Each structure stands twice: as structure tokens, then as C-alpha cells.
Amino acid sequence: VGIKSDGTIVGITFLTLAETPGLGMRAGESSFYGQYAGKNAPKLKLVKGDATGADEISAISGSTVTSSAVTNAVNAALYFNSLLE
Secondary structure, three states: OOOOOOOOOEEEOOOOOOOOOHHHHHHOOHHOOOOOOOOOOOEEEOOOOOOOOEEEEEEOOHHHHHHHHHHHHHHHHHHHHHOOO
């Protein structure tokens, strides 16, 4: 997770990704992980359907566990970054 000094997420990437083909592997598609870039919130929320709020991320349909895990990891990075301020 790349985070600017003002708390804005620059982007995320995966060192490894070994999820269910066709479901969890969609986390590696820019349509999912690209949602994080530009967000500036103390904590992000995962939502089913379209993300409409500045702090919302749309879950991958059929892969809520993977979507939750990624969002939890990003939230952990945001939390630790806030400790550095």
C-alpha cells in the first residue's frame, strides 16, 4: 500500500496472489485494486454493489472474503500510517 503524507492512498499491489481462479483472482484486476487509489479516509468500508461514498470499496461479486481481506490489509496500513503523523 502506497500512502502519501496527507493520508491519500497512491495505490496497492500484491506480492503474491493465489486465490480461486475466476473469483478471488479478480482482486488482481485493476477494476478492483484501482478503487483504492485516491481514497483519503481513516478507514475504508467494503460494500456490495456500487461504491458511492468517498470511503467505500465495491466488493468483488462472489468473492467477499478476498475483498474483505484486501480491504482489511489496506485499513491496517492506513492505521499504522496514522501513527506516524
